[in-house]
Amino acid sequence: MSGFKLFQRVSRAPTNPRAVPAATREFDVASLYEGPLSTGDEGDAAALPLDEKLRQAYFWIVNNAVISPHYDIEYNEGAAATFAVGDSRRTLTLPSAQSYSSFILLPLLTFATRRKCLFVGGPGRGKTASAILMGVLAGYPVKEVRRAMQHGHPQMTLADLLGNPLPADLASAQSMDDIRIAWRSWLGMRVKIIDEYNRIPTRTQSALLTVMGDNYAEMLNHVYECPESAWYLTANDDQGGGTYQVIEALRDRIDVIVQALSFNPRFLDELLLRVESGVRPEEMMPPEIIFSAEDIDAAGKQILAVSVPEALRRRLEFFSSQFELMETAGSQFEYMTKDTARLSGEDWHQFTAADNGRDRLKDLGCQTRNGLSVRNLMTLLVFAKAMAWFRGNAEVELEDLRQILPFVLHDKLQPDPDAPFFALPEHAAFRSDRLGWLRHLFDLSNAEYDRLDLDRDDPVGELSAQFAAGLDGLDEREVRKRLSKIEHLVEQRAAGRKLYGPLYDDLLKLKYLHQRYTNYLNWLRASR
Amino acid sequence: MTISAALASSLAAGRSRLNARVAETRRRHPGFDAQVYADFVASAVDGLVQAVEAVAPERVHAAAISACELALELVAQNLVGPAARQPWMDRLWRELAPRHARLLAAQPQAVLGALGNAVIQLGQWPQVRVDAWLDGMAALADEVQDPAQLRVLGQLLAWRAGMAHYRRGALAAADALPAKLALQALGAGAEADWPALRAALLADPWHGADDLPATGVQIGAFSGFGGQFAQPPQLRVGDDDFLVRSADRHFLLLGDRYGAVLLPASADEFAAASTREVSAPEARGDALGWPQGSIRAFANVHTLALASPYTHAIALFPRG
Numbered sequence: 001m002s003g004f005k006l007f008q009r010v011s012r013a014p015t016n017p018r019a020v021p022a023a024t025r026e027f028d029v030a031s032l033y034e035g036p037l038s039t040g041d042e043g044d045a046a047a048l049p050l051d052e053k054l055r056q057a058y059f060w061i062v063n064n065a066v067i068s069p070h071y072d073i074e075y076n077e078g079a080a081a082t083f084a085v086g087d088s089r090r091t092l093t094l095p096s097a098q099s100y101s102s103f104i105l106l107p108l109l110t111f112a113t114r115r116k117c118l119f120v121g122g123p124g125r126g127k128t129a130s131a132i133l134m135g136v137l138a139g140y141p142v143k144e145v146r147r148a149m150q151h152g153h154p155q156m157t158l159a160d161l162l163g164n165p166l167p168a169d170l171a172s173a174q175s176m177d178d179i180r181i182a183w184r185s186w187l188g189m190r191v192k193i194i195d196e197y198n199r200i201p202t203r204t205q206s207a208l209l210t211v212m213g214d215n216y217a218e219m220l221n222h223v224y225e226c227p228e229s230a231w232y233l234t235a236n237d238d239q240g241g242g243t244y245q246v247i248e249a250l251r252d253r254i255d256v257i258v259q260a261l262s263f264n265p266r267f268l269d270e271l272l273l274r275v276e277s278g279v280r281p282e283e284m285m286p287p288e289i290i291f292s293a294e295d296i297d298a299a300g301k302q303i304l305a306v307s308v309p310e311a312l313r314r315r316l317e318f319f320s321s322q323f324e325l326m327e328t329a330g331s332q333f334e335y336m337t338k339d340t341a342r343l344s345g346e347d348w349h350q351f352t353a354a355d356n357g358r359d360r361l362k363d364l365g366c367q368t369r370n371g372l373s374v375r376n377l378m379t380l381l382v383f384a385k386a387m388a389w390f391r392g393n394a395e396v397e398l399e400d401l402r403q404i405l406p407f408v409l410h411d412k413l414q415p416d417p418d419a420p421f422f423a424l425p426e427h428a429a430f431r432s433d434r435l436g437w438l439r440h441l442f443d444l445s446n447a448e449y450d451r452l453d454l455d456r457d458d459p460v461g462e463l464s465a466q467f468a469a470g471l472d473g474l475d476e477r478e479v480r481k482r483l484s485k486i487e488h489l490v491e492q493r494a495a496g497r498k499l500y501g502p503l504y505d506d507l508l509k510l511k512y513l514h515q516r517y518t519n520y521l522n523w524l525r526a527s528r
Numbered sequence: 529m530t531i532s533a534a535l536a537s538s539l540a541a542g543r544s545r546l547n548a549r550v551a552e553t554r555r556r557h558p559g560f561d562a563q564v565y566a567d568f569v570a571s572a573v574d575g576l577v578q579a580v581e582a583v584a585p586e587r588v589h590a591a592a593i594s595a596c597e598l599a600l601e602l603v604a605q606n607l608v609g610p611a612a613r614q615p616w617m618d619r620l621w622r623e624l625a626p627r628h629a630r631l632l633a634a635q636p637q638a639v640l641g642a643l644g645n646a647v648i649q650l651g652q653w654p655q656v657r658v659d660a661w662l663d664g665m666a667a668l669a670d671e672v673q674d675p676a677q678l679r680v681l682g683q684l685l686a687w688r689a690g691m692a693h694y695r696r697g698a699l700a701a702a703d704a705l706p707a708k709l710a711l712q713a714l715g716a717g718a719e720a721d722w723p724a725l726r727a728a729l730l731a732d733p734w735h736g737a738d739d740l741p742a743t744g745v746q747i748g749a750f751s752g753f754g755g756q757f758a759q760p761p762q763l764r765v766g767d768d769d770f771l772v773r774s775a776d777r778h779f780l781l782l783g784d785r786y787g788a789v790l791l792p793a794s795a796d797e798f799a800a801a802s803t804r805e806v807s808a809p810e811a812r813g814d815a816l817g818w819p820q821g822s823i824r825a826f827a828n829v830h831t832l833a834l835a836s837p838y839t840h841a842i843a844l845f846p847r848g
Contacts, residue, residue, distance in 0.1 A: 029683040029697035035645030036605060037598055040637040078776070273555045 016055055016098060016392045048288075050299045051389050054112055057137055057289040058390075061104050065133060065281035066126065067270045069101035070261045072435075073403045075391075088429070098391075106258045106407055107134050107232065109386040111191070111291070112299045115379065116212060116231035116253060118197075118411075121260030123236055128195055129282070130260075131232035135191040136282050138230075139290045145193070145282075148186035152199035154243050158207050161200075162187070162217045162224075176221040183224045187217055190229045190293060197233040197250075199243040205250050212253045227293075255379045257410040259435070299389075306385040308396045311455055316380070316401065318454065319445040321502040322364040323413065324371030328354040333511075336504070338370050352418065358498055361420045364444055365501045367437075369414040380408045398446075406438035413438065459489055460506045467513050471520050479521045486514045531570050534585075535577045538592035539569075546596055557604040564609035568599050572608070572621040576640075579626035584633035594636035598644065607648065614651040616658045617644065624662050627669035628678065635675050642675070646682050654754070655747055655787055656690040664688065664713065671709045680704050684713045690787025695733060699726055733784030733830055734846030740785060742815035744834075744845040747781070747788040748772075756790055757840045763826045763833055764801035770826060770833050771801040772842070783831055783844040808834060816843055 033039065048056070062069050074080075075097040083092045103119075103126075110117035111134050119127035128149070135145030150161065163183040173179045186192060194200075200208065211217050212231060217224040233254065235246075263271075273279075291299070328351050329341035341351045348369065360366040380401070387400040415422065415430075415437060422431050430437035454461075463486065490510050493503060531539075539546065554560050573595045580591040599621075602608045607617045620643055625632060631639045643665075650658045664685040672678045680701045687698040702710045707722035716725055728735045749755025757774035763781075764771040770781040771793055780793040808825035812834060816823075822836045827847050834843045 027693040027697055029686070029694045029701055032649050032683055032686050032691075032694070033642040033645045033679060035648045037601060037641040037644040037648075038637065039641030039645070040635075269558065273558075277552075277555045279555075 016052075050112075050291075050295060050302060051392055053289060053291070053295070054108055054299065054390060055392075057291075058100070058104060058108055060286065060289055061108075061133060061281075062101060064284070066101070066104060066130075067263070067267045067274065069104060071095065071099040072102050072261075073100040073105060075099050075399060075403070090429075102258050102407060103130065103260055105390070106256050107131070108137075109383055109390060109404075110134075110232070110256060111137060111230045112296065112390075113303055113382050113386050114190075114228050114230045114296065114300060115255040115382065116233070118254045118257045119232065119234045119260055120257060121236070125260035125263070127234040127260050128193075131193045131195070131234060132282050133285070134230065134232055135189070135193060136285050137289065137291055138189075138191045138296070139292060140189065140191065142280075142282050145191070148189050149193040149195055150186060152194060152196040152243075154199060154201060156200050156204050158204055158219065161204055161207055162211075162219050165220055179220050179222070181219050181222045181224070183217065187211065187224055187226050190227055190296065192229050192231045194231070194233045196235060198235045198246050202244055202247060205244070205247050209247065209250045209253065212250065251411055252373075252375070254411065256383060256407045258407060303382070303386045303389045306388050306394060306396060308381060308385070312396055312398055312401060314454065314458070314461065315398065315446060315449055316377070317505075318449045318502055319442055320372045320377060321505040322445055323368050323501060325365050325499065325501040325504040326351055326355070327357070327499055334508070338368075342370065348416075349418070352416070358500065361424075363500055364441060364448075367415060367419045367421045367441065369416045370412075372409070372413065376409060376412045380405060383408055402439060402442055402446075405442050406435040409438050410434055413441075460509055463489070463513055464509065467516065471516075474520070476521065476524050479517050479524065483514060483517050483521070486510050486517070490514075531574045532578050532581075534581045534588045535569075535574045535592055538577065538589045539596070541589060542593045542596070545593070549597055549600055553600045553604050559606075560604050561609065561611075564611075565600065565603040568603060568608050568621075569596060572618065573599055575622055576625055576629075576632065579629035580633045580636075583629045587633035587636075591632055591636040595640060598637065598640050602644070607644075614648070614658075616647045616651055616662060619659075619662055620644065620647050624666050624669070627666050628672065631672065631675055631678060638675055639678065642679060643682070646686065650686060650689060650691070653691065653789060654756075655789070656686075657787075658689065661685050661689040668709065668712055671706075671712065677705060677709070681709065681713055684710065688714065688786050690789070692733070692782040692784045692787055692789045693791065695784055696730065699730055702726065732846075735785070737785035737846055740846070744812070744816075744843040745783050745785075745788050746841045746843050747783070747790060748774075748841045750840040755840055760837045760840055761835055761842055763824065763835045763842065764798060764803055765826045765828050766797075766801050768828060768830075770828065770831075770842075771798045773798050774840075781833070781842065781844075783833075785846075788842075788844055806832070812843070812845060 074093055074095040076093075076095050077097040080096045081094040083094075084090070085092050107117050107119075107130055109115075119130060121127055132142065132145050132149070135148070136142055140148075150156075161184070163181050165179045165181055169179045194208070197205075197208070207217070211226060215226045215228070217226065324337045324339070326338040326341045327336050329338065329344070330336040341348065352366075355366075358366070383404045384396045384401045387404045388394075388396040391400070393400075415434070417431055421427055430440065449455075463482070466482070490507060493507060493510075496503075550562070550565070554562075573592065576595050577588055577592045581588050599608070602617060606613050608621070609618075612618065621640075625640060625643060628639060628643075647658065647662075650656050650661055661682075665682060668681060672681060680698075683694060683698045684702050684705070687694040691698075702713070703726070705713070708718060710722055711718065711720050711725065714725065714729075734740075748757050748761055751758045756777075756779065758777070759775045761772045761774045761779075764773075766780070768782075772779040772781050772790065773795075778793040778795055778798045779790040780797070782789050782791070804826070806825045806827045808820075808823040809832075810820065812832075813820045813823045816834065818834070818836045819838055822838050824835050826833045826835075830847055832845045832847045834845070
């Protein structure tokens with residue numbers, strides 16, 4: 001007789017139902033017996049597509065583990081009902097399509113892509129509990145996950161974090177090679193949890209950085225290679241309020257940041273039931289949604305196979321072009337960047353004060369103190385693909401990118417609070433709401449992209465495509481023609497006098513193309 | 529309300545387990561009505577237990593516990609009792625399930641779960657005749673030898689009850705039934721040849737539709753009255769089906785001699801379908817009572833579909 005497992009049930013209906021194209025429709029008569037009632041012979045979930053399995057995990061967590069999910073990742077199909085609320089007239093949207101809670105979805109996408117996720121938020125908001133759920137999702141017993149969790153504290157040593165040399169070996173060893181290390185078990189796990197990482201002393205943070213960044217641990221000349229894993233870190237305050245300042249390189253290794261939002265007291269009845277029944281969701285996770293190492297490998301491959309359409313890639317290029325330019329920081333064209341300003345150690349305000357030629361309200365680049373790194377863009381692309389995959393799509397949509405971008409760039413794109421943009425009363429909330437600001441920034445970038453009609457009129461893109469087609473067989477006449485076209489385009493672009501981020505990157509790209517054609521031309525002449 | 533000694537004995541033996549389940553269900557479903565549950569156990573579950581006791585007394589306890597646990601889910605989800613979302617689950621437990629006492633005794637959870645899920649599935653299709661399905665399953669109960677046959681019979685009768693999209697699958701599955709049972713399920717005489725009938729039904733969805741009403745098989749109604757269409761539907765022709773658009777929604781329409789179903793489809797599928805119309809037979813229009821000049825007719829290989837801007841219904845007929 002099968003057990004009665006109310007809390008261990010997962011959705012038997014498709015979690016993301018869609019109309020199936022007529023050509024591929026198969027009407028399975030077995031579906032007659034699918035429904036809410038257990039027949040005791042429920043099929044093996046291993047046959048489920050992995051994206052469906054992850055969606056089932058998401059909905060199991062939403063329905064059983066998290067009491068008051070906030071649907072802050074909004075998708076719409078057609079018009080959504082919106083309401084202006086309060087004196088500030090903030091918009092409340094009732095999404096018309098399946099929407100998600102970032103606090104659950106982002107950790108799951110981190111799990112599937114084996115990246116690094118930081119939970120931030122006040123104490124008692126479920127950060128650690130959510131991280132433990134991810135460990136259980138990877139098939140580890142709850143006790144093992146709890147024991148393997150590293151709790152940051154001011155006295156945490158390298159030995160606490162990584163392991164100890166065996167005392168007997170220490171006494172008798174003739175060389176370092178003779179000393180065996182008792183590595184801590186968490187290093188070998190596929191889900192790693194660091195609780196309150198901003199309470200770890202700086203020296204121990206450096207060792208943690210090696211494990212996080214390079215996936216190995218080192219002690220006394222011995223190296224432990226860790227498996228690919230998903231990381232979950234928690235911090236009560238990500239803005240430097242921990243016991244120790246988190247080293248910048250460690251912060252930079254974190255891929256996404258999710259905020260644990262407040263508990264809605266309207267759900268107090270469910271909380272009371274949870275208290276009275278002593279139910280611990282992490283102990284009741286249904287086996288159907290547990291992912292094996294092979295499942296995660298396969299999910300990662302499927303995610304990377306999701307395509308990013310060229311039109312979408314161009315929008316991301318345009319967005320990331322906005323931020324690096326700092327015209328006053330360099331005398332040579334290539335060095336007019338915020339990175340040059342930062343490396344110089346000069347006062348930031350001196351650079352911004354000297355930058356008086358542009359519309360600092362309109363220029364999106366003026367809102368930030370830095371630009372985007374290659375790592376940021378790679379992470380953004382991976383999570384956008386993961387988001388599309390989770391939604392059952394083979395191609396990333398603009399909305400996937402728009403929804404995921406703030407969580408990836410949360411700690412990466414630093415706002416300049418002295419920028420004129422933040423001085424406007426209607427933008428005051430963006431000073432504290434980093435996610436809202438980043439999404440707004442992306443929206444502004446897209447609006448500018450549309451205004452410039454870059455989907456249809458992008459001469460630099462056309463020249464790039466022409467170059468990407470290859471140089472084989474090009475004669476001198478054609479190369480000269482192209483060089484002339486590039487020079488003409490540079491002249492045309494430079495005529496406007498005002499320099500903005502996308503224009504700066506376009507000019508650098510034209511310079512690159514010009515140099516490649518010039519080299520090819522020289523080669524053509526030399527080979528005659 | 530008194531209960532049988534067999535049920536009382538099983539409840540006593542499984543007391544702690546069932547009490548724990550009830551407490552768990554209460555936590556999970558705050559609206560769980562314990563009185564409805566008690567009434568259902570005392571009536572429907574007791575009837576089942578007595579039926580099982582009559583054929584396999586040694587299996588009473590297992591059947592009773594399974595039935596009580598499934599009944600918890602039914603009550604929690606408002607599928608039985610005075611406020612039930614569907615009227616058929618009560619009938620299933622009180623009339624149909626006791627007819628399958630032997631199967632219940634062997635595999636109580638599998639049989640009750642499968643039959644219950646089938647009723648829930650069928651009840652979600654407004655045009656499907658669930659009562660006819662229950663009648664058919666009850667009428668042939670004595671012929672069913674095992675749970676596998678029961679499942680196939682249910683599929684075949686689901687098609688007969690109006691699940692047009694099950695036609696091919698149900699006919700394929702029906703090969704696993706004794707020919708006599710398959711023929712009975714389709715209302716054919718014992719002298720009929722099952723392979724021939726099966727082939728004919730696969731080849732022509734309207735085979736044997738001599739007793740079809742003059743108004744054909746109709747589907748669709750105004751959404752304001754609980755139907756599927758917000759506006760009178762527009763039709764297009766697919767290979768074995770039709771594509772339908774009403775306001776901003778699109779459907780795939782499948783029909784045969786036993787009924788028709790509307791399934792979700794996309795705007796792209798509708799756009800790709802053929803717009804070719806045929807002439808509307810006058811007699812059909814007269815029977816339907818639709819204004820003659822307004823009727824638009826579309827046809828695929830086997831089926832003629834009629835629509836009109838003056839109605840939210842679509843009428844299907846065999847072509848020919």
